[in-house]
Amino acid sequence: MSIDALAQLITALPEGMVVTDPTITDGYRQDNALDPSAGRPLAVVRPLRTEEVQTVMRWATAHRVPVVTRGAGTGLSGGATAVDGGIVLCTEKMRDITVDPVTRTAVCQPGLFNAEVKKAVAAQGLWYPPDPSSFEICSIGGNIATNAGGLCCVKYGVTTDYVLGLQVVLADGTAVRLGGPRLKDVAGLSLTKLFVGSEGTLGVITEVTLRLLPAQPKSAVVVANFNSVAAAAEAVLDITGRLRPSMLELMDSVAINAVEDHLRMGLDREAAAMLVAASDERGHAGAEDIELIARVFTEHGAKDVFSTDDPIEAEGFVAARRFCIPAIEAKGPLLLEDVGVPLTKLADLITGIEKIAADHRLMISVIAHAGDGNTHPLIVHDPSDPDEADRAQSAYGEIMDLAIALGGTITGEHGVGRLKRPWLAEQLGADAMALNQRVKAALDPLNILNPGSGI
Incomplete structure (x- = not known):
């Protein structure tokens, strides 16, 4: 890339929007997956408006420069890994929001944190349900790019269930509006849904x-x-066959002890697993749900069962579940997975992971959005120890293989990114993989949008 070509982009955008200082751009090379193969970008661009994104994409198409879109950088699959000589297009400054309490919709830009959207709509007596554990620091744009879920998705669904419309800038700079503030709309192909979960590979x-x-x-x-x-x-499995709790989460022994080390809540350090379930049904229906959940836990051998409708006590246990990843990460660097299986195979997946951990002499904790079969195996390892790093990578692959063998998925909510791409074809099959690639080629024929990630 010539200096003159980059100068054209700098001139075409407002002053300071294109950043080339390596001391700044280096901070945009990786997301939280810390992909060691991350390249060094030519520049970081931080737009404010759709029109500025169009300018970037027209320039990138003209010069065949790859563009990696980045939100808050909290991704865990390497989906926002910079490419050598490319552009990192960061949406962190795109933060407008308008809430319409009459139609119960919000129109916002992608740079807002999930928590900020929740706060803005709560001021109007409304609620945005998707709630990843990282909701305080992850962006709405990133949530849409990976179709994020969270703790309440067992009852309320995932991000795609709450996306009514999008504005998307395509690889050639064309801006298209898809969907809108309508609860029912089947005009044309379901293109809005196509872009949710596409990880920046089809458009911005x-x-x-x-x-x-x-x-x-x-x-x-x-x-x-x-x-x-x-x-x-x-x-x-028994609970989900009888009702739809608003939360049903699992922590294994490693997670219980890691959280207890930090929060000192009096969690049972001897337990092999802890389940946290909730019901938000009103009145008598809620009381019946809680009674049934407690009874099912007891019938399946729970050694102690505790229930509460006190908001502070209840939130304490939810916070403990949300704190699992940082608590385990305190024990060492993590390879964090996101595999899911049909609920009937959840026990097989977890016991299989236990065997993989033993075979490779590794600490692997399993936490889960158990109500929908989405697990997060956390592989603790020392990447500076070559032998341990190799064992961790082998275990990572074997867990992926196990999920596929059980009829599951290599990602329930974190996305494929770069780290999981080697297993994508095995899960999808040759024909479905080819179809994915045909869609990608139709929308991004030069393969400049997040090349090497996802599809």
């Missing part, structure tokens, strides 16, 4: 119209400890 999302719900009722929580992870998994 610059605006989103979100569906909102009335404020969530207060939840009651049931917590139970089990002597085996398999027993906890069977309890999950």
